Amino acid sequence: MSAYPEAYIDYLIYFHAERDFFECHEVMEEFWKERPGDPLASCYVGLIQVAVGLYHQRRNNLIGASKMLGSALNQLTDEGMAALGIAADLMRSRLKERLAQIASAGTAYEDLDLPLSDPRLEAECVERCAERGLTWRRPSDLADTYLIHKHSLRDRSSVVAERELSRTRKARQRGMEP
Structure with missing residues (x-):
């Protein structure tokens, strides 16, 4: 430990x-x-x-x-x-x-x-x-494009799905069905 x-x-x-x-x-x-x-x-x-x-x-x-x-x-x-x-x-x-x-x-x-x-x-x-x-x-592998630009290359599908779910919930709370 x-x-x-x-x-x-x-x-x-x-x-x-x-x-x-x-x-x-x-x-x-x-x-x-x-x-x-x-x-x-x-x-x-x-x-x-x-x-x-x-x-x-x-x-x-x-x-x-x-x-x-x-x-x-x-x-x-x-x-x-x-x-x-x-x-x-x-x-x-x-x-x-x-x-x-x-x-x-x-x-x-x-x-x-x-x-x-x-x-x-x-x-x-x-x-x-x-x-x-x-x-x-x-040392950093400066030839590793994924490592260098990870924020824009990673799989964001779960983040996008969670944001859409959040928008849907908020719309329902406001009485505005999506």
């Missing part, structure tokens, strides 16, 4: 082994939304924003990347990062450096690793990666 939430471990594996920042966002957002009032909520949001910022940067959306990473800097608290086994000073430094690189707009995308301060957390992630046939701190 991990000392850290399962969703956070999944986030770290998506982040460092699969470089699937879209899934990082999905898993942490669901976890965060299920815990209103959690004292680490601000850090969960910050981690979501880091993943989204890197997703944008990797797609060359530098404005989106800059906004998300800048916002992440404001969300990530020292106490929260410490509770999640992240070296706060190093994390802030890496995010500021990345923001400076983005501002120069001449730097190609390169992966950013979260500076984990808890060796047990990193060992757990490495072990879980090995169990799944993944490589910890594997």
